[in-house]
Amino acid sequence: MNFQELKALDHQYTMQTYGRFDVALDHGQGATLYGLDGETYIDFASGIGVASLGYGHPAWIKAVDEQVHKLGHASNLFYTEPYAKLAEKLCTRTGMSAAFFANGGGEANEGTIKLARKYSFDKYGKGRSTIITLNNSFHGRTITTLQATGQDVFHQYFFPFTEGFRYADANSLDSVKAQTGDDTCAVMLELIQGEGGVLPLDKEFIKELAAYCAENDYLLLVDEVQTGVGRTGSLFCFQQYDILPDVVTFAKGIAGGLPMAGVLCNEKCRTVLGPGTHATTFGGNPIAAAAANVVLDVLDDNMMDEINQKGAYLRDAISAFQSPYVDIVRGMGLMVGVVLKDGVDRSALVKKLYDQNLLVLTAGSKTIRLLPPLVINQAEMDAGLAIMKDVLTK
DSSP: OOHHHHHHHHHHHSOOOSOOOSOOEEEEEBTEEEETTSOEEEESSHHHHTOTTOBOOHHHHHHHHHHHHHOSOOOTTSOOHHHHHHHHHHHHHHSOOEEEEESSHHHHHHHHHHHHHHHHHHHHOTTOOEEEEEBTOOOOSSHHHHHHSBOGGGSOSSOSOOOOEEEEOTTOHHHHHHHOOTTEEEEEEOSEETTTTSEEOOHHHHHHHHHHHHHHTOEEEEEETTTTTTTTSSSSGGGGTTOOOSEEEEOGGGGBTBOOEEEEEOGGGTTSSOTTTOOOSSTTOHHHHHHHHHHHHHSOHHHHHHHHHHHHHHHHHHHTTOOSSEEEEEEETTEEEEEEOTTOOHHHHHHHHHHTTEEOEEETTTEEEEOOOTTOOHHHHHHHHHHHHHHHTO
16 A cells, blocks of 8 residues: 555545644654655654654564463453563552553543542542642543643533633642642642643642642642653653652553553552442553563663663754754653744744654644654664754754
8 A cells, every 4th residue: 555545545434633744654663664655754753752662672572472472351350460560560660559550641640530539539528529730731632631631722622521620830839729729639730741842840849739739638640641651761750859649640651552551559549449440441451561561671770861861962962953943942851842932833844854754743832842762772863863953953
């Protein structure tokens, strides 16, 4: 099938819910992708942060292949080894106490919202169910997580939305305090607002917020769907903020390309969701869990050092372009935001990057977002940077 045939098939038989770029991908190796038309692309997007080990990673392929030949699926009515080993690794390396496995970030955040409300109901009864989230946040595309998202642009079409959310300003404890009250059960946030423009939150604010939540028995819910699994230079971003949240969600890069997500909770919350209160058919799937075990094995301390070095290299190189379009470059690890100056036509610049075969993402209203595979090598980084320099300095 050639590109035009594939494109026609898509347009005829799939709901047109995505504004796809004019690229058809066929296979990849490392952080390099190859199209149906024979084109070669440098990948600074990794499937929106999903392909954490890039493409063609031998240990990942071996684990998936072996598990496919053993057991593709078993419901959560039975025990299987891969998810149990994965839960152990996640808890041991984070200080959390228990895991629940799901399929995507929105689903993981839904589970977290349910956990927070049940925790409060069990302890305080009805009427204490409101969750405070932050303006400019993004937590998913289900009816509930859209309402949890602190951006009015997402609060359209799908009425009525789930009630029980109020919004505070990032980096302002006073704003959070103004929104909390007797009906509050939790505060939910991203430590780096990814879709909002790659905006890292202030560490002192997070420490003060964690203390405030603990004093009032509000659960602190940290959405690490995008920032987790090594993306920011530690296994989870919260580990760089010197806090231990009550609940953490993860997804995207955990299984290196297979659908998987989950929830981690601390000791206080580990028994909140008991039998019959929450479930998912495919959560903890043996193949996805086998892949995720490899991802965590690869992401050791040495790899974290490499991720931080690579991220600093990209940020410093882009900052050195002295581009007439770029305002600032920010981020942590291999989560990089290239913030453009007011009035710059971001769409035109992104199109030029794609025309030169560099795959990037956007975030917020004026940010080019870079989420390359964590295993990207020096040659691939330099090739991508050369394209960015050409586009951003002309």
